[in-house]
Amino acid sequence: xxxxxxxxxxxxxxxxxxxxxxxxxxxxxxxxxxxxxxxxxxxxxxxxxxxxxxxxxxxxxxxxxxxxxxxxxxxxxxxxxxxxxxxxxxxxxxxxxxxxxxxxxxxxxxxxxxxxxxxxxxxxxxxxxxxxxxxxxxxxxxxxxxxxxxxxxxxxxxxxxxxxxxxxxxxxxxxxxxxxxxxxxxxxxxxxxxxxxxxxxxxxxxxxxxxxxxxxxxxxxxxxxxxxxxxxxxxxxxxxxxxxxxxxxxxxxxxxxxxxxxxxxxxxxxxxxxxxxxxxxxxxxxxxxxxxxxxxxxxxxxxxxxxxxxxxxxxxxxxxxxxxxxxxxxxxxxxxxxxxxxxxxxxxxxxxxxxxxxxxxxxxxxxxxxxxxxxxxxxxxxxxxxxxxxxxxxxxxxxxxxxxxxxxxxxxxxxxxxxxxxxxxxxxxxxxxxxxxxxxxxxxxxxxxxxxxxxxxxxxxxxxxxxxxxxxxxxxxxxxxxxxxxxxxxxxxxxxxxxxxxxxxxxxxxxxxxxxxxxxxxxxxxxxxxxxxxxxx
Numbered sequence: 001x002x003x004x005x006x007x008x009x010x011x012x013x014x015x016x017x018x019x020x021x022x023x024x025x026x027x028x029x030x031x032x033x034x035x036x037x038x039x040x041x042x043x044x045x046x047x048x049x050x051x052x053x054x055x056x057x058x059x060x061x062x063x064x065x066x067x068x069x070x071x072x073x074x075x076x077x078x079x080x081x082x083x084x085x086x087x088x089x090x091x092x093x094x095x096x097x098x099x100x101x102x103x104x105x106x107x108x109x110x111x112x113x114x115x116x117x118x119x120x121x122x123x124x125x126x127x128x129x130x131x132x133x134x135x136x137x138x139x140x141x142x143x144x145x146x147x148x149x150x151x152x153x154x155x156x157x158x159x160x161x162x163x164x165x166x167x168x169x170x171x172x173x174x175x176x177x178x179x180x181x182x183x184x185x186x187x188x189x190x191x192x193x194x195x196x197x198x199x200x201x202x203x204x205x206x207x208x209x210x211x212x213x214x215x216x217x218x219x220x221x222x223x224x225x226x227x228x229x230x231x232x233x234x235x236x237x238x239x240x241x242x243x244x245x246x247x248x249x250x251x252x253x254x255x256x257x258x259x260x261x262x263x264x265x266x267x268x269x270x271x272x273x274x275x276x277x278x279x280x281x282x283x284x285x286x287x288x289x290x291x292x293x294x295x296x297x298x299x300x301x302x303x304x305x306x307x308x309x310x311x312x313x314x315x316x317x318x319x320x321x322x323x324x325x326x327x328x329x330x331x332x333x334x335x336x337x338x339x340x341x342x343x344x345x346x347x348x349x350x351x352x353x354x355x356x357x358x359x360x361x362x363x364x365x366x367x368x369x370x371x372x373x374x375x376x377x378x379x380x381x382x383x384x385x386x387x388x389x390x391x392x393x394x395x396x397x398x399x400x401x402x403x404x405x406x407x408x409x410x411x412x413x414x415x416x417x418x419x420x421x422x423x424x425x426x427x428x429x430x431x432x433x434x435x436x437x438x439x440x441x442x443x444x445x446x447x448x449x450x451x452x453x454x455x456x457x458x459x460x461x462x463x464x465x466x467x468x469x470x471x472x473x474x475x476x477x478x479x480x481x482x483x484x485x486x487x488x489x490x491x492x493x494x495x496x497x498x499x500x501x502x503x504x505x506x507x508x509x510x511x512x513x514x515x516x517x518x519x520x521x522x523x524x525x526x527x528x529x530x531x532x533x534x535x536x537x
Contacts, residue, residue, distance in 0.1 A: 014407070014466070016469060017472070018442065018443055018471045019405040019406065019472045020403075020458070020460070020471055022447045022456070022473065022475050023403070023476050024400055024449055024478035026401040027399065028399050029351070029354030029355035029398075030354055030355075030397070030398055031351065031396050033078030033079070034078050034359045036076065036077055037080070037315065037360055038072060038077040038361055039315070039365060040081070040125070041083060041084045041368065042082075042083045042107075042116045042120070043086060043112075044367060045366070046366050046370065047083075047120050048120065050068070050368075050370070051065060051069075051366050052065070053065055053374075053376070055376065056374075056376050056377055058379070064124075065374070068372060068374065069128075071379065072372075075385070076133065077132055077134045077361075080125065080129050080137060082125040082138060082139065083139060086194060087109060088139035088140070088143070088184075090108070090110060092141060092149070093122065093141065093156075095118055096121035097121055097123060099172065105118070106118065122157075137183075137184060137315070137359070138153075141186070142196070142210065143186055143195045143198075144196045147206060154214045156168055157177065157178040157180045158178065158217065158218045158221070159218070160177060180221075181218075181221050182221070182224075183214065183224065185223060185224065186226050187226065189226050190203070190232070200234070204241075207223075208243060211223050211243070211246045212246070223246070223247055224248065224250070224251050224315070225239055225243055226239070226250075226251055227252050229277060229416065230415065233277065233281055236250065236278070236281045237284065237285070240285035241285060241288060241293070244288050249310055249359065250313065251316070252275070252312055256320075256321075256417075257319035259321070261465050263411045263413055264319075264338050264413075265341070265345065265411060265463040266411035266413040266435075266440050267345060267346060268345035268348060269413070269435075270414070270416070271346050273415075273435075274416065275312065275349065275353050278356075282309060282356075285310070288304065311356060311359070312359075313357075314360040314361075315361050316361065317360070317363060318343070318363045319333070319339045319343060319384065320417075331369050332373070333370075335383045335384045336496065337493055337495065337496050337498045338497065338526075339384055340386060340508060340528070343362070344490070345463075348444050348445070351391070352399060362388065371388060373502065378502045381505070383499065383507075389510070390510060391459065394457045394530050394532060395459070396450040396453070396455075397450035397455075398449045404441050406441065406443050406469065407442040408438070408439045410436070410437065411436075412434045412437065413437075414434060414435075415433055415434070442462065443461070443462060444463060445459070446458070451537060456478055457531070457532050458473070458533075459529070461527075462523040462527045462529070468523060468525055472519065479536040484515065484516060485515060485533045487513055488530040488531075489511050489524075489529050491511050492508035493524060493525070493527055
């Protein structure tokens with residue numbers, strides 16, 4: 001209940017307890033490597049003067065910075081997306097292969113009118129993936145190159161035949177195929193910020209021919225097509241209608257965050273809606289091979305054969321609301337403790353939707369919206385790096401259903417990414433782009449059960465800034481054993497605006513300790529806590 005005053009309603013007896021019910025026998029998905037991707041782009045200082053910086057004292061002989069490599073290795077990415085993003089529309093693949101001396105010295109990144117070196121090309125990205133134990137997720141230039149160019153790229157990378165592009169690879173000094181299996185066809189090609197913008201119908205025709213040719217070269221590859229999601233579901237309907245049975249995944253991009261703490265904590269609600277809308281559109285498309293869709297016979301002739309429901313490639317997301325494009329320091333967002341909690345809750349959405357999300361990667365790895373930030377000789381792990389490491393290191397096995405009974409609060413958030421949020425405009429609660437919630441749950445929870453290792457992991461974002469919560473865990477079908485459990489917690493929450501900077505790199509971090517086993521735990525305000533318990537099988 002509350003007491004009404006002239007300005008607001010305030011709690012007289014605020015809730016301080018909650019319950020988390022874990023249904024150990026109800027599996028909603030499985031943790032897999034594709035959920036933990038990274039993105040490196042030939043834009044801003046992400047690759048050039050970031051990951052790749054021959055002039056740095058931290059660079060090894062090939063120009064890759066060892067400190068950046070080490071920090072990426074700790075995140076154990078399942079894949080690396082390269083070369084964009086927007087950069088994919090500016091580079092012909094032929095400019096990113098072969099001896100560096102034979103490549104163009106630089107290509108103009110026309111959006112910012114900044115040259116980007118081609119020295120870190122496809123072979124260099126592939127080598128980096130090998131060092132990290134990751135797959136290369138290669139974005140094809142669907143903007144200004146042809147479907148035949150896309151198929152020639154697959155031949156160059158994967159073919160064993162005595163043919164033109166496989167022989168070109170051999171002439172470049174590599175007999176063995178690279179074996180790249182993951183390709184994205186363009187990036188946000190619906191947008192006027194991209195070279196070669198296309199309508200959905202134009203894009204679908206391009207993709208249909210490209211996928212046909214690419215998979216004739218190598219039938220084992222997987223292909224991602226551009227989706228748009230809630231801003232224009234008709235784009236996705238058009239693309240999926242034409243490409244069902246050909247495309248393996250459809251991409252979704254979105255960015256989150258607002259300058260008010262409670263509003264940022266609503267980002268996960270928006271993200272859940274975004275993924276749910278994508279799944280609904282995919283389900284609609286699955287009616288086509290059944291002949292249910294009224295247009296299928298008329299427009300496609302025969303019905304397509306679909307061996308697997310297309311997955312979601314949530315391959316570009318992050319917190320982004322402060323910085324704009326700049327020719328020198330493009331989109332160099334400095335993240336704080338609140339942003340780290342936001343990223344944690346977004347990773348929870350990804351894990352809860354592991355059944356339908358085939359790929360997920362945060363944008364980006366270095367400097368440009370980067371989890372890592374550098375100058376010429378120093379590196380700092382930004383606050384958002386830590387929840388990524390925490391989720392990657394602790395969650396494995398089955399994602400199981402959880403139910404929360406506890407306090408809720410009011411918050412608002414952009415329904416989809418609408419550009420940079422002006423802090424002054426953000427105070428206007430009448431904007432039509434805002435979704436208002438009055439039921440954001442104070443606890444955001446993911447539970448996984450690793451049956452092989454007999455481990456239960458619970459990660460909990462406590463979203464109330466004004467009070468702790470004492471939580472009772474109700475574990476159905478799960479029996480904790482032993483006398484202790486591991487408790488991991490994001491540190492630095494005393495200041496929700498705390499940033500890790502080059503001069504002060506350790507304001508936010510992680511604390512790990514063993515504590516007595518208990519099903520009752522008190523969670524600090526505005527906190528991220530991960531519990532690991534041994535369980536009886």
